[in-house]
Amino acid sequence: MGAGFSGFVAEGSGGDQTPWKQGLGEMPESCVALVLAHLDPPQICKMALVNRAFRLASSADFVWESKLPENYRSLAQMLLDGSPDQLAKKDIYARLCRPNRFDGGTKELWMDKTSGRICVSISWKALKITGIDDRRYWNHIPTYESRFHTIAYLQQIWWLEVDGSLDLDYFPSGTYSLFFRLQLGRTTGKWLGRRVCNLDQVHGWDIKPVRFQLSTSQGHHTMSQCYLIQQGEWLLYHVGDFSVTSSSSSSNSAATIKFSMMQIDCTHTKGGLCLDSVLILPQ
Template identity: 60%
Template sequence: MGAGLSALFTGGSLSQLPVRPSLGDLPESCVASIIGYLDPPEICKFATLNRAFRGASWADFVWEEKLPPNYRILFGEVFGSVPVQWGKRDIYTRLCRPHTFDDGTKKVWLDKSTGGVCLSISARGLSITGIDDRRYWNHIPTEESRFSSVAYLQQIWWFEVAGEVEFPFPAGTYSLFFRLQLGRASKRPFGRRICNTEHVHGWDIKPVRFQLWTSDGQYAASQCTLSDPGTWIHYHVGNFVVENSSAPTKIKFSMTQIDCTHTKGGVCLDTVVIYPSKFRERLKHF
């Protein structure tokens, strides 16, 4: 027994011990086939395991499945032609970063987890009745908006907001929302959030009407009473379906409350957002 232990500790028999395979011994092509079933953030996490996973995480065929089918059209619309030396992961990464266009009034990006196209339109990119009269509307700075400012209404009789966007959305079903808040939020020292509801009135008398139209004849409408002062809410306007991803889809939309029997005010208008419809449940928790 002593001789056996001596041989073991001196390495005399280590060369004869079987070597067990590890993850690093897997062929890179095999690893790529496995991680292709993961979400993009998970792929990036597994890339830190070892060299095989790191190399597989750059395989074009892995990211081809994650990109929208019309990704070249999307990239061209937003950035111009795709650099020749770029791989599919480079393209995916670039498209996931919000890109501002149309004089800074719109942003578009891919959702990192799903590859779904998301688009946001700022209040400055909308047509707002009375926006040029500071007695009614003001653009105020805030850290709570992707565009660093929102449109704030003090009081008005005739409330109407409209807008449009034309973009080559990939095929699928999309939902359009207005992001609104009753009250004007601000921060006190030490970061404590407060909301001034002094001008909030008139929204509980009649509902607000939301509408959307698409260039191929689709129409949707909804209405609801604005509520919950101090909370940003995504008000769902409706859904639309894109079938032809090779051509731009034009969407027009509006938000109105035109009952002139009473004034209304104290609302912040941030953005109009378009997300894949499967995101609707996620927005309820924002």
């Protein structure tokens, strides 16, 4: 049978042979769904445009359940309105891909549309910061450069210490990296389409390094340190990596990750630092 043969031959009652072709529109919805289950989410959405059968098959629960993270039920209960059993799996996937605020709007979780892996951003407002309410040291500045629309700006201080924590229940199994999003200097606006950053108060960060630490309730601990040198640009400072296993959230006690940054050498002051957030991203 030739490779270019595009139909089947059916023999009629009169001995006539007529070609019979089956188009994509005649494929059973269940068969289409089995095929779509092997594609990634962007491909599934594209295939839904082929015809009605593909569109209906692309909404099948089993197609999307395989794309959801293993802890999607707990995520849906914590972040979405309603029980996960009351929501279509496609809707859960779509809603998890959007930024989902929690903990009073100080934290945000979203899912990468292609990989289905979880990302979290934690505002400085959810962190414990030495002297944060004393305006001699810190200012709270609204800005378009933060997903939380505000940053903490350090004018000058002797003792810098920032601590935070998060439950590991938000993360499916995998390896993650944690970063502090910082900038030396304060963005004051734009001029001719370019950012303008005031560096007048930047000082003290090249004398002693900042120490970053990360630990989990499972006993993992890592520490790194670096000098803050580059000015006028938002940078992600890598604190460390940690792993989450399915057993991490199955224990009776809540599993957590703790993290911090500090520069507590009181022989000199430091200032001119913008603190936006902590980012946790999958590797």
